[in-house]
Amino acid sequence: MLKGHFTSSGHFIVLRGVENGKILVADPANYTRSQQAWDLAIILNEASGRAGAGGAFLDHRVGRRTKCE
Numbered sequence: 338m339l340k341g342h343f344t345s346s347g348h349f350i351v352l353r354g355v356e357n358g359k360i361l362v363a364d365p366a367n368y369t370r371s372q373q374a375w376d377l378a379i380i381l382n383e384a385s386g387r388a389g390a391g392g393a394f395l396d397h398r399v400g401r402r403t404k405c406e
Contacts, residue, residue: 341383343370352380352394 338344343364351363359374384394 339383339385342375342379343367343383347385 338348338350340346343350343362344366348366350365352360353363354361356374360377360380361374362371362380364370
């Protein structure tokens with residue numbers, strides 16, 4: 338994440354669900370932010386496209402397997 342609602346210098350959050358059209362996050366730096374539902378526009382505007390793993394978002398779903406070619 339870039340500077341904004343979640344950080345002043347940058348860090349990672351986990352998108353953990355959707356409730357009434359808003360995004361639920363797990364923010365390891367702030368419990369209060371983890372208890373709020375967020376507009377997707379805020380998250381997209383503050384997402385860093387330069388994340389070291391190749392982009393702003395990673396898909397890590399438990400129990401899912403993908404075929405590597």
